[in-house]
Amino acid sequence: MVEFKQYELPKSGEPISLTNGKLNVPNNPIVPFIEGDGTGPDIWAASQRVLDAAVEKAYNGERKIAWYEVYAGEKAFNKFNEWLPEDTLTAIKEYLIAIKGPLTTPIGGGIRSLNVALRQELDLYSCVRPVRYFQGVPSPVRRPELVDMVIFRENTEDIYAGIEYKAFSDEVKKVIEFLQNEMGVNKIRFPESSGIGIKPVSEEGSKRLIRAAIEYAIQHNRKSVTLVHKGNIMKFTEGAFKNWGYELAEQEYGDKTFTWGQYDRIKAEQGTEAADKAQEEAQAQGKIIVKDAIADIALQQVLTRPTDFDVIATLNLNGDYLSDALAAQVGGIGIAPGANINYVTGHAIFEATHGTAPKYAGLDVVNPGSVILSGVLMLEHMGWNEAADLIYKGLEKSISDKTVTYDFARLMDGATKVKCSEFGDLIIKNMG
Numbered sequence: 001m002v003e004f005k006q007y008e009l010p011k012s013g014e015p016i017s018l019t020n021g022k023l024n025v026p027n028n029p030i031v032p033f034i035e036g037d038g039t040g041p042d043i044w045a046a047s048q049r050v051l052d053a054a055v056e057k058a059y060n061g062e063r064k065i066a067w068y069e070v071y072a073g074e075k076a077f078n079k080f081n082e083w084l085p086e087d088t089l090t091a092i093k094e095y096l097i098a099i100k101g102p103l104t105t106p107i108g109g110g111i112r113s114l115n116v117a118l119r120q121e122l123d124l125y126s127c128v129r130p131v132r133y134f135q136g137v138p139s140p141v142r143r144p145e146l147v148d149m150v151i152f153r154e155n156t157e158d159i160y161a162g163i164e165y166k167a168f169s170d171e172v173k174k175v176i177e178f179l180q181n182e183m184g185v186n187k188i189r190f191p192e193s194s195g196i197g198i199k200p201v202s203e204e205g206s207k208r209l210i211r212a213a214i215e216y217a218i219q220h221n222r223k224s225v226t227l228v229h230k231g232n233i234m235k236f237t238e239g240a241f242k243n244w245g246y247e248l249a250e251q252e253y254g255d256k257t258f259t260w261g262q263y264d265r266i267k268a269e270q271g272t273e274a275a276d277k278a279q280e281e282a283q284a285q286g287k288i289i290v291k292d293a294i295a296d297i298a299l300q301q302v303l304t305r306p307t308d309f310d311v312i313a314t315l316n317l318n319g320d321y322l323s324d325a326l327a328a329q330v331g332g333i334g335i336a337p338g339a340n341i342n343y344v345t346g347h348a349i350f351e352a353t354h355g356t357a358p359k360y361a362g363l364d365v366v367n368p369g370s371v372i373l374s375g376v377l378m379l380e381h382m383g384w385n386e387a388a389d390l391i392y393k394g395l396e397k398s399i400s401d402k403t404v405t406y407d408f409a410r411l412m413d414g415a416t417k418v419k420c421s422e423f424g425d426l427i428i429k430n431m432g
């Protein structure tokens with residue numbers, strides 16, 4: 001039986017569990033939620049109503065989520081004088097699947113990100129962010145319907161490990177002296193006034209993320225996995241990520257994938273025509289093409305040739321940038337959902353791509369779509385597809401009726417602007 005230091009036990013519901021890699025979801029699963037800072041409370045209130053209504057309607061009351069509030073961020077600090085109480089981690093470890101609103105991270109000092117801490121503490125190594133278009137959503141590109149990508153962002157390593165030393169500190173002096181004296185580094189341009197950040201990228205971390213991306217591509221009949229990296233400059237971190245990706249695909253998924261590493265080897269031995277032919281044959285056999293793109297050009301090509309991209313596997317920082325940039329193509333950060341998942345332990349936290357949007361806090365105006373769609377991903381993950389489909393239906397109808405929150409309304413002709421809470425209510429009404 002789980003024991004909490006400060007929290008009361010859930011009043012109702014049963015835990016979700018994992019046996020032999022399969023989730024067991026009772027009809028009344030306990031799902032911990034974190035409301036979030038800034039716009040979080042507005043968004044969460046609307047999202048919870050929508051999720052409950054969809055489940056009630058889909059299963060005639062036979063299923064119901066037993067929501068269990070856990071705390072992080074400002075609400076946790078006000079209540080318990082801690083930013084991330086241990087009980088929150090205990091609850092998510094125990095109940096496996098959770099959902100959260102955004103949490104504030106101060107810039108240039110103060111506490112490190114609680115969002116990142118949750119991912120690292122629970123080892124949620126895959127940040128999965130699907131980017132798809134809903135008909136009628138305003139977009140800055142001509143053919144937004146061509147965008148259908150799923151980003152797999154490595155979620156535990158890279159510069160997010162927080163190994164950073166402040167300029168002028170005793171620590172940074174030690175690190176710089178070590179680099180200069182022990183490692184022969186002579187290219188720190190201004191050693192007296194530099195801060196230093198360290199970027200760990202491992203074979204295990206890269207391969208488990210890329211494995212998750214390839215598994216996803218296989219299960220969802222996707223055509224390609226693109227490894228996005230900056231390996232020309234960061235050879236032993238980002239470049240290694242690419243090499244480990246090809247190695248993994250060839251060693252573990254040789255019968256299901258064809259890599260550009262293989263393409264290059266055939267080309268070197270037999271010429272371009274033979275390599276093209278081998279790739280065409282692999283495609284005809286339904287094999288997934290595992291390829292790569294350097295991050296800077298990838299950011300252009302996702303805009304100019306979106307159909308070249310399907311599943312994307314990338315490192316933490318690249319994935320952070322790509323997520324927001326890609327969301328813009330299909331209506332913006334207001335409807336960009338995500339999930340942080342450990343596919344081995346089954347732990348998962350569903351959360352929006354966006355942050356706390358502090359200037360709108362408490363105004364009940366922002367789009368709750370990202371958290372609602374994160375909830376839809378959660379329902380799908382639980383196998384509650386009927387409830388998920390009702391939310392898609394309600395959302396699509398609300399958009400086609402042009403009754404939308406400010407972010408869409410300002411880009412749509414003839415739209416009626418509604419509040420965050422009203423948008424949630426419309427989705428419920430439009431579920432039919």
Ligand SMILES: NC(=O)C1=CN([C@@H]2O[C@H](COP(=O)(O)OP(=O)(O)OC[C@H]3O[C@@H](n4cnc5c(N)ncnc54)[C@H](OP(=O)(O)O)[C@@H]3O)[C@@H](O)[C@H]2O)C=CC1
Nearest residue numbers: 102103104105106115333334353354355356357366367407
């Ligand atoms: N996972 C998490 O919890 C995340 C937390 N953060 C944190 O959030 C805080 C604020 O970060 P910031 O960089 O301003 O980024 P935000 O994503 O919070 O907001 C940036 C802009 O995006 C738009 N936006 C955000 N959310 C919505 C929404 N629900 N509906 C419609 N538009 C939306 C608004 O645009 P406009 O001004 O055009 O209306 C907003 O001003 C920081 O502390 C940051 O660290 C950031 C990202 C993720």
Ligand SMILES: O=C(O)CCC(=O)C(=O)O
Nearest residue numbers: 104105113115116320353
């Ligand atoms: O933790 C934060 O404050 C930012 C996180 C973020 O940008 C993201 O998850 O995409």
Ligand SMILES: [Mg+2]
Nearest residue numbers: 320323324353
């Ligand atoms: Mg981000």
